[in-house]
Amino acid sequence: MPELVGKTVGPVGYGLMGLTWRKNPPPAEQSYEAMRTALSLGANNWNGGELYGSPERNSLHLLNEYFTKYPGDAEKVVLSIKGGLKKGEMAPDGSRENVRRSIDECLKVLDGKKSLDLFECARVDPKTPIADTVGYIAEYVKEGKLGGISLSEVGAQSIRKAHAVHPISAVEVEFSLWATDILENGVAATCAELGIPIVAYSPLGRGFLVSATLLNQRPTANALQTGKYKKYSDIEPDSMLQHMPRFQPDVFDENIKLLHAVEDMAKAKGATPAQIAIGWVLAQSGAKGMPTIIPIPGATTSERIEENMKPAKLNDEDMKALDEMLKKFPPIGGRYHESQSALLFA
Template sequence: MSTLKQVALGSQGLEVANEGLGCMGMTTLAGMTIYSPADETESIATIHRARELGVTMLDTADLYGPLLNERLVGKAIAGRRDQYSIATKFGYEIDDSENLRPDFGINGRPDYIRKAIDRSLRNLGTDYVDLYYMHRPDPNVPIEDSVGAMSELVRAGKVRYLGLSEVSADLIRRAHAVHPLTAIQTEYSLFDRGVEEDGVLELTRELGIGFVGYSPLGRGFLTGDIKSLDDMDAGDFRRHMPRYQPENFAKNLELVEKLKQMAQAKGVTPAQLALAWVLAQGVVAIPGTKRVSYLEANVAAAGLPLSAAELAELDAIMPVGSVAGAAY
């Protein structure tokens, strides 16, 4: 029996399990390894096992690869499309030769959005996407223009629900006024509580928009498995992130040690404890993995009860603003 719950994501009609599967690590990211090398056979087996365990939403993006991740997901869901809710994203500009702009520039123009969805549908081998996100806002295009173009995709039947990723509260209000949003996706974990500080999480609840937290395990930091930078592959993209730099790494490791102690006392892994905290906030979490064993451990975390005292203890271990270094 699955420990996952079916929940309404937002108020527009989409229902998913409260834990999805982040697929980013199943391929490279612009040539960079995501955490560790991936194996396609194991990745596809993970996607299939996810559904057996009650996971319904798969999260991908055209950026990942680029395009390779959507194609892998498309291969995995072939013949079983109706068993999954597929979420993908556009925004980072990819040219017709499948190359990212060197500056990782965002393109939110209506003509590019129409082009991007058709490419994603081909990659995924489907005629519709359940949830279509703008990966990042384009600073040169009004959000009203971008969301207006996205709403046309809903009317055309290519997309069922709309979302935005990593946006401010102001942009959420403006976008939601153009077309009702189903989800906001932002990094959220004990390791990154920025959405509590900037009002985004509170606003989604006010407007009836679902919240999807990516990297709920702090990009692997909260697993307790990373004890030094040497525990990451040479090509691992995390090596370039501020929180993993020497001046911040040791401070953050001290926080994780406290989490490990609490997890040990409870008889669970640090990852399960951290994931259970995210789910206890009433959001949908999308931990990413490419291995069946990690997937099964993540799903088990959904059935882990946390008392009010335990939630308060976790809040004391990693209060808002306690992590050293910016996310990017």
């Protein structure tokens, strides 16, 4: 079993973003149920953010409520929180003043209900050397207010610079069948060399591989074989996917071809596309030249979490077939629009 900050975590974690960062978040009771389900199934590595919502309502507020309701769960969860942006803005600020503001506010909202195991700046601030930013966060580790330091969407050189200042406990990056950058840009190799686990967000390709079951409806065998998005018009009007290059109408039909190929494998193995996708990420974990990789799929219902916690077991033949699919149907378009892409792998 993998470890983070000296604590054992399950091979699959849980992303909290969708519980608070959307136009119509799920009811609080539904979120609590989803969180309890995740924990009961072994997904005790929880990943949230100060930016996942508003300053008045984000992951920290939900976590405070959850651990007030279930105080005994606090010691079971390894909690990682992203912050380090200007308050109420999507702009990185790795200055000492803002890093301290961000961590202090996270701790204030948690109100002692749960310790902060890991803190990471959501993006590298191009105006502040990452070594300085990590040094500011390290002050809290030394004071016993924070368990460890994680990094988010950083390049190999930044990982080395940060690790030289203070041991880095995890690196969070997007990694899925639709986002394999870390296999080519040195991030995975650097983490393997330094012994740093990778936390893989959006392992389901940002919805391409999410099963098309209705909210609160228990999945059926047939329903689970299909993806949530079959055509561009299936994307919800208020979804962030509307702004992402790979989901635009001029490339959508090309990018969906990989899903169709994955669906064929899923049907043959009696699994869902999501289970194939998570199984593929887990198959990379600890492989030759690869670090430990912990996928953190997000979900707002217990049914979806139950599906995600049963990843497909993929053999060498399956992995070879998936590699061929990736070569045949490479993603078209960037992961983020141009202004945000400049901050990736900094």
